[in-house]
Amino acid sequence: VVSTQSTGLGPLLEDHAECITIQWILDIDFKNVKESSLVPIVMDNITRRPCFGIFTESNPKTPIAWLCVYSGGAVGLLHVKEGHRGRGFARILIRHTLKVIQNTHGMECRVHACVKKGNTASLNLFLSEGWELQPFNNKKIFFRNPGLSQQ
Secondary structure, three states: OOOOOOEEEEEOOHHHHHHHHHHHHHHHOOOOOOHHHHHHHHHHHHHHOOEEEEEEOOOOOOEEEEEEEOOOOOEEEEEEOOOOOOOOHHHHHHHHHHHHHHHHHOOOOOOEEEEEOOOHHHHHHHHHOOOEEEOOOOOEEEEEOOOOOOO
16 A cells, blocks of 8 residues: 655654664564664664654654664665655655755765665665665675765
């Protein structure tokens, strides 16, 4: 089922940390990791760095998609909830976040993203946005933006 609701882009708030952490645990398949140990990481990202979500008009307090910037400057935690995929929300989040970073740190700022191997949707998205594939390890794919604004 694809939602046809109106949506908007906005900052993530502390109230969103728990739902984002739970999804992060599911997406990454953390083994033997307690949610309580990851919530502070997500909370730190939300309160100290650019983190954005897509919200629906009918439920403006719960994001349907999100992206955060880690302390090292990499983008991560990219997720779009089932039922909202295929509508360009991840692309909007990547472009917006990259623009904010480049406006703050300069157009030549290099930003990294780490994608779990097998996540072909994210792989194809970053490649289609002009991000360069970088060698990393056997579990993750590492990308680097070309250092120029895509928009």
